[in-house]
Amino acid sequence: MFKYIIRRIIQTIPVLIGVSILVFSMMHLVPGDPAQIMAGESAPKEQVENIRERLGLNDPLPVQYLSYIGDALQGDLGNSMRSGRDVTSEIGARFWVTVELAVYSTIVAVFIGLIAGVISATRKYSFADTSLMLIALFGLSMPNFWLGLMLIQWFAIGIDLPSWVPFISDTSWFKPSGWGSFQQVVLPVITLGTGSAAIIARMTRSSMLDVIGQDYIRTARAKGVKERIVVYQHALKNALIPVVTVVGLQFGGLLGGAVLTESVFAVNGMGKLIIDSIKARDFPVVQGTILVVALLFVIVNLIVDITYRYLNKRIDLD
């Protein structure tokens, strides 16, 4: 196991180098002169020259890359063209906003996905199963930015209810934008978590069905174990192993999905920072943020792989 962890960590090093090369080359792959683009088309020559100098764009590419990566390793991702602040502090608090959003969404998705999946699997082909899987299919097919807009309309702007409905007059329960308070968090979390909940539900269902057909489930029943315990202890513990992988990948995927969700709800996280910076042609910030998100994703995947390996004791540890 220890050997495996070391090997997996070593394997990620070339990946991280590749990622950094790709991110680094973004600025140089843009057609035209990056300095001119950042300065703006009508910018005076000295200003363009100034930017070029400041970003070291006159050096040979390998030198530029090495200095970029060297700085990055020390936590220096360059400076924003817009604000002049260093990219690390631009990301700063936004990092945690995105992580929070992804974590909450994952928790909600796991909770809903697991329950729905187990209900579906234990009542195979029932009305509940069919409807849950249909809902999951919809959840999977919905663009999350559209779901976000609809949620804003229904639960932030709200729908006026007819007067005979007791206690509530409209449904404007939550806030349409921002991040922090409960009222602000609910809608973005649902928006981002729905797709994952659908995937986890489907995965849990098929995994449970697979496990329930196994010999050791019959063994448990033959021992006189209650059906509820057969399902929730004997079966679920095994069924969760493949689900863990999906959950880990989903968490990573949500970091990417956060771009859209943050944009819809004006959540000031890394996703929104990327989009705003792309529009402002602020390449250092775009590069820095993408690099951070990719790094986070790689680390999450590493943890998932190791966890999976640990949980799945049936895999030979050669």
Added chain:
Amino acid sequence: MSHSTEHIDNPRTAVKPPNPRFRNWNIVLRKLKKNKSAMIGGFLILFFILVALIGPYITPYAPQTQIMVNKLQPPSFEHWFGTDNFGRDIFSRIIHGTGLTLLVGFFSVLLGATVGVLFGIIAGYYGGRIDSIIMRLMDILLAFPGILLALAIVTVLGGSLVNVIIAVAISSIPVFARIVRGSTLSVKKLEYIDAMKALGASDARIIFKHIFPNITSPIIVQATLNIATAILSASGLSFLGLGAQPPTPEWGAMLSDGRNFLYNAPHVALFPGLAIVAVVLAFNMLGDGLRDAFDPKTKE
């Protein structure tokens, strides 16, 4: 199952290399026909293709016609889906956008699948160093979660529908490469591949004549499901303003317009979204059905 298919299914009893083109298609089609959800998906796709081909000639309004006095009208008999902030008929715009959506989905998957399949076969067939180089490259592409890779590529290439296709295609390469590599490895183990090699068949011949036809089913399934994801990604990019540019009647871009009018004209955001859901749902349903149909474990 008839005796002949049984015989062909088992590589050990087959003297000649199995002919996969023959093998499963009848069974797969029969299974597919019995799968209601897959059939609904398939017919929906046909319907959307038809709408894309014929629709633009019979829409009540031109997609670009702006009638400012009619702006932000709720759905009515004249404007089934209402009008947008420029007084354009949303129903007509959605119909005109159908073709765009299907083309983006189809071409980005075609492009991504072609490159990915090639990578996957080469990696699986040759193994060794080529394999690890290709797969490490794929790992690098996979290190960008979700839409982020496509986003980065579009940032570099600039926002346009063609660039969206390229970006989505590139981000779908690794999925195909991984699946195809796995299938290639298992096909390579079959005895007759060794026999072909011993007979002196060239690598290219073995790859295209014997390996590729044996791994088509996972590719078809993945391609169908990937069209769904591609459409979601592409519309997402357009929604962010990085894809189709106004006044193109692209659904994601239309949604982006609609977000500003949620208070007084929510229908502007509602209908393009429903259209996306319907198309993506159709491909997911067909893809799920295909996967079940190709799976020898599912009963007829």
Added chain:
Amino acid sequence: MTSAPNTYENILEIKDLQTSFFTKDLEVKAVDGVSFTIPKGKILGVVGESGSGKSITSLSILRLIEDPGKIVGGEIRFKGENLLDKTEAQMRKIRGNEISMIFQEPMTSLNPTFTVGQQISESYKIHQGLNKKQAKERSIEMLKLVGIPSPEKRVDQYPHELSGGMRQRVMIAMALACDPDLLIADEPTTALDVTIQAQILDLMKDLQERLGMGILLITHDLGVVAETCDYVAVMYAGKVVEFTDAKTLFKSPKHPYTVGLMKSIPPHDHDIEGDLSVIRGSVPSPAEMPKGCRFAPRCPFATDLCRENLPDLITDEEGNQIRCWIYSDEWNGDPEVDVHAETERTT
């Protein structure tokens, strides 16, 4: 049999058991009127090819038949009480406690995510209300009893850390944990190496003598039956065709099918894996059952009587049972027929 409650000479009496599987428009009778008895503390072997309904019979006893299967008729009397009248909760108290079961595949019959100890302990916790510590101690004792070396260490291991033979010993430990009155063993040695097979059989026999339980041993291997069983029920296509004590069966098998089975045992008792080449043809599928005697299509002695009419189970004066027209008064074929000589001729 006496009628007084709680006194019974047979630990298990199955009468006319019928278990069917239902598809959309078809009822497949997997077990069709099976009857046999197991006296207290004796070992009954149930023999037959795959598809004869022997495994379904054993699962029916514990009422573990899953959809779309259903027990549609008959009686299963355990200690004199019909198990088919019990509620699900009452059945749970019997399973793993009074009747337990071991299965064919030790590799897949243990839960890979629980330790050996947890899996054995569970029986103690459910049926005897022991706490975690007590249950673990008892589990270690059980592991020792079934001959697992260093049980204190093994008890905390996961199934994947054990060999196939060890796992089957664990299964036996688990089954015997609560000192059951009846043990059902469904092909317990089939998946094991030949040398391990003998060890496991010896272990089962030894424990049976020490603990005094009855055993229902399901197997397709007559060699195993010869070594272990007191009584034998031969099953064919969902029905018992011959039921007798083991000695009589091996000395003078009566049913042509039993004779065929005997002929297919190789001279030395190594692995035969159901090689029944001596009997031509194969078990009819339950969906296409012959009208008359189910063995008739494969039987070298079959007459029109056999092909048209299903024979009854005939009981002779010693209590041995046989389902074959040859031994009935209606037999219209060669009156001097010798089932033993005849089969040698057939190919």
